[in-house]
Amino acid sequence: MFLQSKFLLVPFALLCLLSCNQNKKTAEEKVYTSPCGCVLSKEDMIMKCPVDAIGDSVTICKVGTNNVIGSNRPPMTWQQFVESEYFGGEGPLVDCKTGKPLLGQLKSPMLSYKNKQLIVDERFGFDVYSPEKKEWVNLDLPLWRKRVSAVNNQLHLSPDTLILKPPFMGKEAIAKAAEEYEAEKKRTDHYMVTNTVNRLLVCALCGDKASAEKLLHIENDFPGYYSSHADSKALLDERIGIYHAYQAYLDKGGKRTYYDLSIFPYFKNKAGKKK
Numbered sequence: 001m002f003l004q005s006k007f008l009l010v011p012f013a014l015l016c017l018l019s020c021n022q023n024k025k026t027a028e029e030k031v032y033t034s035p036c037g038c039v040l041s042k043e044d045m046i047m048k049c050p051v052d053a054i055g056d057s058v059t060i061c062k063v064g065t066n067n068v069i070g071s072n073r074p075p076m077t078w079q080q081f082v083e084s085e086y087f088g089g090e091g092p093l094v095d096c097k098t099g100k101p102l103l104g105q106l107k108s109p110m111l112s113y114k115n116k117q118l119i120v121d122e123r124f125g126f127d128v129y130s131p132e133k134k135e136w137v138n139l140d141l142p143l144w145r146k147r148v149s150a151v152n153n154q155l156h157l158s159p160d161t162l163i164l165k166p167p168f169m170g171k172e173a174i175a176k177a178a179e180e181y182e183a184e185k186k187r188t189d190h191y192m193v194t195n196t197v198n199r200l201l202v203c204a205l206c207g208d209k210a211s212a213e214k215l216l217h218i219e220n221d222f223p224g225y226y227s228s229h230a231d232s233k234a235l236l237d238e239r240i241g242i243y244h245a246y247q248a249y250l251d252k253g254g255k256r257t258y259y260d261l262s263i264f265p266y267f268k269n270k271a272g273k274k275k
Helices: 002-028 042-047 078-083 171-185 193-205 209-216 230-251
Strands: 049-054 057-060 093-095 109-114 117-130 135-151 154-157
Touching: 049 135, 049 154, 057 078, 057 117, 057 135, 078 109, 117 171, 117 193, 171 193, 171 209, 193 209, 193 230, 209 230
Parallel strands: 049 093
Antiparallel strands: 049 057, 109 117, 117 135, 135 154
């Protein structure tokens, strides 16, 4: 009788263990509940930036508050922070309902909030010539804009819109880019060719036709290089795509307006110009 009772304890213990594990699993699994009951762990709610559609409004569900030193403002929720003039540190955007990335891998996005919509500006690293430093400086400038809106508790993404304002490049910068291009043609390894492409791009965006011709026909001037360097070819195609997108904007009646560089060090006297 004693042995029989002892063996009965074994399956009972197993059942208890399975039940406890099941309860633990259920506790760990989060189920979406509105508003902002995201299917994310607390850690993800802090490190990432979950976004939810509540009615016809986009809501930032990121956990925590943000203190901006020197702003004379009390701690702000992340919703208040994105609605303010400040930005940065929000983390990758994810869908609150699914936990999945909302916009893929964006380069240096800037978030802002207006009219119940989240505005996502993707930045691009442009090489800009500094006459003061006599060298090229890489600056992240807005390139594409996407809007995240809400309709009946569902998120909607708009197509990309070009918002590029190229940095103004004067004669000194254009001459420097041409000089570097000729130097690159004499190299055998072409390890600096992507830098050359970046500088031709920014000069071409400012309307320099010679730089545009070099950019668009650079594969002819470096025969064999791009066919055996897929990564460099992808970077070249991206830069040419930016040039064509900006030209299409101008062809449709857009005005060439330059970015206000005076917000950056070494460009204090280089405010935005129009052409």
